[in-house]
Amino acid sequence: MAWPTHIVAAGGFAENEQGDILLVKTHDGGWVFPGGQVEVGENLVDALIREIKEESGIDVTVSQLIGVYSNTGIHKWYDGVTDVPTKVMFDFICKPVGGELCTSEETSEVMWVAKEKVLDWITQPAIRTRYQAYLDYDGNTRYMDYVTGDTFEVNLDRTV
Template sequence: MNYPVHIVSVGGLIENEEGKILMLLSPDRGWEIPGGQVEEGESLTNALKREVKEETGIEIVVGKLRTVYSNITKRVQLDGISSIGSIVNFGFTGKAISGELATSEESLEVAWVDRDKVLNLIGKDFMRDRVKNMLNPDDKIIYGVFTREPYILHEEQFI
């Protein structure tokens, strides 16, 4: 019996005291919010704290869950045969509590960006849709399903 394989990831819409949003320039996806894969045995919130610190140098407190997105793009391992599985991403808000901006192997540049300029920086449609919904002041959680290359949003609903 083959067991399903899913990658779980997190992303954070992190604000500082001035209300600016933490953004990073990824080497392969352009400007985006910080986040990444949840490691085995790690909680979603601890994964977000770790990823934000690793990618930006900023320590945070995690806020509310705002989005859940399923990337159902069919992908394969380097062997060309084995499935990688879909990605489920949980998007949280958060507040910066300490640290200095710092780049890493996963961030070519890190910046605090005015809230009204965030969406203009993001080049990838899937990330722009996710962040747009995280910026929405409505307290509902948004669930979406998409595929990439080409980007198609198959479903989006408030939960």
């Protein structure tokens, strides 16, 4: 029997007291909200706290889960060769509690952006869609199934 291969990831919307959102600029993917893959033996919350600290220098607490996303398409990595498997992502609201903005091996820039200006910076359709879900958050957790690759296609969008 072959076990399925999925990437499990967590993303965080860190909003400071001024209502600004933490964004990081990745070397390959442009501006995004911070987050990343859960490592073996790591839980979602610890992974998200680690990823945000690694990518931005900011310490956060994680509050509520606002979205679960399945990217059910296999697509090529930025190198155009490597296959990226399907991915399950969990998005959380986070609160900054310390640290200093800094870049990392994964990021070339980090900044706080006014909540209403964030979509001016994010160009990736999936990331824009997940940020819009954050803006639209009404207390109900969203579930979305989409496919990325040459195009971006939403197959399912509902609350759970």
